[in-house]
Amino acid sequence: MKIIVAIKQVPERDAQVRIDGSGKWIQEADIQFAMNESDAYALEEALQLKEKHGGEVVVLSAGPERAGTTIREALAKGADRAIQVEVDDLNQRDALGAAQLLAAAVKQESPDLILTGLQSDDLGYGQTGVIMAELLGLPHASLILHVEKTDTGLTVKRELEEGWFQNIDLPLPAVLMIQSGGNKLRYATLMGIKKAKTKELRKVAAADLGHANAPAAVLEKITLPQKQKSTQIIPGSAKEAAATLVEKLKFEVRVI
Amino acid sequence: MSGIYVVLEDRSGRIGRISWEALAAANILAAQPGTKPNTIVIGAQTEALAKEAAAKGVAKVIRIEHPLLAQYTSDGFTGALDQFIRAESPDFIVFPHSYQVRDYVPALAARLGRVLVGDVTAISDGPVFTRSLMQGRLSGNYKSAGSGPTFISVQSGAFRADADESSVGAAQIITFTPTIDAAQIRTKPSEPFRGAAQTVDLGSAQLIVAVGRGIKEADNLPLVQDLATALGAEIAASRPICDNGWLPIERQVGSSGQTVAPKLYLAVGISGAIQHLVGMKGAQCIVAINKDAEAPIFEVADYGIVGDLFEVVPALTEAVKAARQ
Numbered sequence: 001m002k003i004i005v006a007i008k009q010v011p012e013r014d015a016q017v018r019i020d021g022s023g024k025w026i027q028e029a030d031i032q033f034a035m036n037e038s039d040a041y042a043l044e045e046a047l048q049l050k051e052k053h054g055g056e057v058v059v060l061s062a063g064p065e066r067a068g069t070t071i072r073e074a075l076a077k078g079a080d081r082a083i084q085v086e087v088d089d090l091n092q093r094d095a096l097g098a099a100q101l102l103a104a105a106v107k108q109e110s111p112d113l114i115l116t117g118l119q120s121d122d123l124g125y126g127q128t129g130v131i132m133a134e135l136l137g138l139p140h141a142s143l144i145l146h147v148e149k150t151d152t153g154l155t156v157k158r159e160l161e162e163g164w165f166q167n168i169d170l171p172l173p174a175v176l177m178i179q180s181g182g183n184k185l186r187y188a189t190l191m192g193i194k195k196a197k198t199k200e201l202r203k204v205a206a207a208d209l210g211h212a213n214a215p216a217a218v219l220e221k222i223t224l225p226q227k228q229k230s231t232q233i234i235p236g237s238a239k240e241a242a243a244t245l246v247e248k249l250k251f252e253v254r255v256i
Numbered sequence: 257m258s259g260i261y262v263v264l265e266d267r268s269g270r271i272g273r274i275s276w277e278a279l280a281a282a283n284i285l286a287a288q289p290g291t292k293p294n295t296i297v298i299g300a301q302t303e304a305l306a307k308e309a310a311a312k313g314v315a316k317v318i319r320i321e322h323p324l325l326a327q328y329t330s331d332g333f334t335g336a337l338d339q340f341i342r343a344e345s346p347d348f349i350v351f352p353h354s355y356q357v358r359d360y361v362p363a364l365a366a367r368l369g370r371v372l373v374g375d376v377t378a379i380s381d382g383p384v385f386t387r388s389l390m391q392g393r394l395s396g397n398y399k400s401a402g403s404g405p406t407f408i409s410v411q412s413g414a415f416r417a418d419a420d421e422s423s424v425g426a427a428q429i430i431t432f433t434p435t436i437d438a439a440q441i442r443t444k445p446s447e448p449f450r451g452a453a454q455t456v457d458l459g460s461a462q463l464i465v466a467v468g469r470g471i472k473e474a475d476n477l478p479l480v481q482d483l484a485t486a487l488g489a490e491i492a493a494s495r496p497i498c499d500n501g502w503l504p505i506e507r508q509v510g511s512s513g514q515t516v517a518p519k520l521y522l523a524v525g526i527s528g529a530i531q532h533l534v535g536m537k538g539a540q541c542i543v544a545i546n547k548d549a550e551a552p553i554f555e556v557a558d559y560g561i562v563g564d565l566f567e568v569v570p571a572l573t574e575a576v577k578a579a580r581q
């Protein structure tokens with residue numbers, strides 16, 4: 001099975017994000033970047049499918065130069081080769097614009113299966129896989145926790161709301177958006193890291209994948225979120241703060 | 257100008273609460289042109305759903321009905337709505353941000369060369385749509401561009417659904433029959449099933465101590481469990497804790513877990529991503545302990561302690577025990 005996994009490099013979870021001078025993006029200079037978490041689950045699913053059924057895992061990522069480090073990490077975990085769509089204004093493109101780039105890059109590969117994470121931790125559109133499927137004319141399913149190959153295609157376990165699940169059969173080729181928690185994530189081994197350096201990383205310029213469509217939705221401004229409640233921050237050392245909080249829980253909230 | 261349409265979702269034969277929240281958002285949008293929104297119900301037998309919708313003070317109700325829409329499939333719903341939108345050219349189509357909507361509306365929008373502005377939390381003049389970025393640490397303001405309908409989906413809990421309960425009268429009901437061929441539906445869904453038997457009902461718990469990523473490893477969990485025991489509280493968790501198998505999935509609070517409304521929700525080492533907040537915002541009192549002063553959880557908390565949970569939690573457990581003696 002030839003599997004393409006779309007991954008994205010995003011700011012690390014603990015990164016202190018600050019709005020930049022344009023008011024439309026964040027200051028990138030001092031923050032660390034990492035593989036988007038649900039994409040790591042998509043990669044894990046792809047690697048496990050390859051271990052069971054053979055074939056090839058190709059990593060696909062759109063992003064600026066720095067995204068290369070996250071791509072190498074995926075190669076170190078066991079992906080066979082990678083394609084990087086070089087694009088510097090990804091965060092200004094809407095979900096359709098980003099998916100168009102990825103879909104164009106996938107077309108020449110004709111994979112059996114395309115996996116993406118559920119949602120990015122930065123922009124959080126949560127649409128890339130579904131739109132790619134539409135653009136490529138493939139069936140899809142999202143929020144997937146488990147994938148099983150059958151004689152005719154795949155049976156996938158989809159998460160519904162409030163603790164419900166559903167199995168879905170679909171033919172190949174197909175696109176799946178993977179939910180976190182279905183598998184345990186692996187770490188890259190030292191050997192894997194060494195090998196990754198020799199694996200193919202093909203770069204494609206965004207401009208070579210066709211001209212960008214005018215956006216249908218524009219991110220005009222980034223702001224700090226509005227507080228929904230006035231939070232009383234309790235000062236002092238751990239011990240002092242704990243004592244004050246217990247007083248409040250006892251006399252104001254009345255739960256002790 | 258062909259108005260605003262709200263796509264209502266069937267939840268076991270009734271229209272779910274989050275769909276009425278989407279209608280509340282549509283009413284905000286409609287206030288500017290001074291029109292009433294229309295609603296859409298989709299399925300194979302939508303008569304009862306349409307009646308429910310018609311009583312809500314909307315302009316009209318569209319029943320998009322076809323035997324092949326009996327069960328939700330992305331192909332079926334996308335195809336049917338695509339035909340309706342091409343026939344009707346609406347200006348805005350508003351959806352609840354449900355798992356079902358996430359599964360097909362991005363494809364529907366793309367088919368029309370448009371994009372879904374998803375998970376909207378506020379609508380202001382323009383219209384400008386606000387949604388969270390960076391796991392809730394920042395907000396983004398979006399405007400629709402180009403021509404064609406604007407698709408938005410509305411975050412659960414962001415708009416009050418009870419705003420227009422008083423409206424009377426029954427709206428006109430119209431049926432739209434799409435052309436769907438069985439061969440167009442490529443996925444075959446089975447009946448939904450429950451996961452492991454739910455033995456913990458967090459929904460009725462009065463006191464909840466919830467733990468998140470900040471706890472770092474499973475071995476540190478007893479720290480939080482001791483606090484829960486001292487308070488007589490149920491223990492709960494955010495998704496990553498359950499993904500790692502540190503606590504059973506039935507203890508998960510959030511969009512994919514349980515929704516809770518306790519008297520006290522004490523969030524330990526939880527940053528407060530939207531998926532978690534939607535499950536616990538209804539708590540009467542929210543207390544957050546987190547070392548990151550900018551964590552989004554502090555935006556919904558009544559009381560906050562900015563500090564290292566490994567120091568604060570044991571101190572709090574001791575203080576609770578002392579107070580109880």
